[in-house]
Amino acid sequence: MNTFFSRFPSSFRVILCGLISVTAFVTSGSTQDNVRVNTTLSVDRFMQQFVNDGKANESIKAWRIQIITTDDRREMEAAKSTFSAMYPGMNLEWKHVAPYYQVRVGYFENKNKLMPFLLELKKTFPSATPVYDHVSKRALVSN
DSSP: OOOSGGGSOHHHHHHHHHHHHHHHHHHHHOSOSOOOOOOOHHHHHHHHHHHHHHHHOOEEEEEEEEEEEESOHHHHHHHHHHHHHHSTTSOEEEEEETTEEEEEEEEESSHHHHHHHHHHHTTTOTTOEEEEEEEEHHHHHHO
8 A cells, every 4th residue: 555654664654653652642641731742853844744745635545336337328327316215315426437437436444344335235236346446535524
């Protein structure tokens, strides 16, 4: 998995995780409301870069379920309405990747979390498959 942290050597990641753990322990174990943790300039720069990277990327990768892929728009519309009737309020998006129409539903953190829902969907949509997709952060927040 290619993440922001994978750009750094493993020894740096271990040190950073240790620093974050100690900081969290000091912060959570304190009885005072105004605990201040002093950090080095390099940690401050690293955290600022992390925040900037997060703001710059408009999308993240997430698992979704593609319930149908078809070249018939009417079939795609029928699948959308069937799904919406079965699961009102659940996220549904369609896109046209010529010559096919694709309907994707849900957002899942990992593949294990989507499997129970996928098995349920396969009863109605036998061609449903998990897909790893770019998902808009705004879409995740709004749902």
